[in-house]
Structure formats: C-alpha cells, structure tokens
Amino acid sequence: MTIYLPPLDETKPEFFPPVYTAMADPDGLLAIGGDLSPERLKAAYSQGIFPWFGIDEPLLWWSPSERAVIDPTQFTPSRSLKKFVRKQGYRVSINQAFEAVIEHCALIRGENQVWITEEMRAAYTRLHKLGSAHSIEVWQGDALIGGLYGVGVGALFCGESMFSLKTNASKTALWYFCEHFSLHGGKLIDCQMMTEHLASLGARPLARDAFISRLQTLKQQVTSPALFRSQWIELNHD
Incomplete structure (x- = not known):
C-alpha cells in the first residue's frame, strides 16, 4: 500500500x-x-x-529493490579514453555551472523521459545553493559539452543525471569525478536504477537491504572540505 x-x-x-x-x-x-x-x-x-x-x-x-552503484576506486579509464581526452583538450570542473548542467540534462531526454521538470530543476538548484547538490562539468574550450549532477550524502554521492554533447564527454565526467571523489574521501556512487549504459560504465547491482546498510555508514562519514569546492580537476593522464 x-x-x-x-x-x-x-x-x-x-x-x-x-x-x-x-x-x-x-x-x-x-x-x-x-x-x-x-x-x-x-x-x-x-x-x-x-x-x-x-x-x-x-x-x-x-x-x-536493487540499486545500481559504482565503486569510484574501480573505475579504470581505457588507454584509448585517456588518449582521446588529451587529444580533444577536454577539461573538467566541479560546481562551476550547475544550472547549465541540469538544463542540458533536461533537454537531452526523449519525449517519454521528461522527468527533469521545471519544478525539479528549481528544487535541485535550491539544494545546490545550500551546498548539498553538485555538478561536474566537461568543457572543450569555452563550450560546456558534458557533465553530471547529484546530491552528496556524507561519503555517498547520489547521481541524478548526466549528459553528453560530444564523444566520451559524460564518460570523462565520471572518470574525473571518480578519481577526485575517491581522493577526497568519497566511497560510493549511487546511480539509482541499472541501465545498459550504466553497466558499461562499471555500475553493478546492489540489493536494497545491502544498499541501505552501506548508506547508514556512509552518511556518517566526513569527506574533505575540498571535495565539492568550485575548482578545475587535474588528473595524471599517463
């Protein structure tokens, strides 16, 4: 009921x-x-x-009953992805264009997937201004070409949506975020419901009871204050 x-x-x-x-x-x-x-x-x-x-x-x-989750320490970018990102000159930032990211996520959804409504966008923007919702942005030059957004709960990041306007842009956002998140104390990324695309990015299923048990521990853990500071993320591409 x-x-x-x-x-x-x-x-x-x-x-x-x-x-x-x-x-x-x-x-x-x-x-x-x-x-x-x-x-x-x-x-x-x-x-x-x-x-x-x-x-x-x-x-x-x-x-x-089942969640899709990603262990940030297990995301391993391929050599081809590293080479591609270096060649294309992609750059990644955190919390520098939240409203633009959520707008793009809303716009790329198909006719039957319009769930990022104006009401949702306004709600998560308020949450972002309060320091609980965050965005990861991918840029090529001055153009925003990909990204993702979600909600931080202790050492858990609850991913909401991602978008990509250029090849590998959303995968780049996830790669950079996984390394940055793990470096600053993050432990698990919740992707909500499993899809083929998420599985291809390394998501695995986790039963609800196991997820809730992890959540109870992770939400009590403190991450570095630098985790969601507005900044550019620099990684070693070698």
Missing part, C-alpha cells in the same frame, strides 16, 4: 514510510505527494529514497 504524503508539511519534512514497504510493481514505488523542499529532499536521500515523476504526474518517491 502506497503512502500519500501531505504537501508542504513543514512539521515533518523528514517523514517517509520504511523503504521495505515499497511496492514490488512498480518496483520501488514508496510514496506519493509531499513536496520538493530542501528539507524533504535531504531527508529522502539520507534514507535511500529519491523522487522520479513526469510532467502531469504526482510527485512519486522511490526506493527500488
């Missing part, structure tokens, strides 16, 4: 039903309604829950 959350309930923005009560069909549907206030969003991610809904749909909250 799906729980309906009251909208704009300022007294209990942290309230969600237990994740084990999520529906089996559709897999992971946990609650309907509520709001996208920063307090509600931060509470959701800290409990292993995320919003996902389309235009003209109610606000839907999910905690699927």
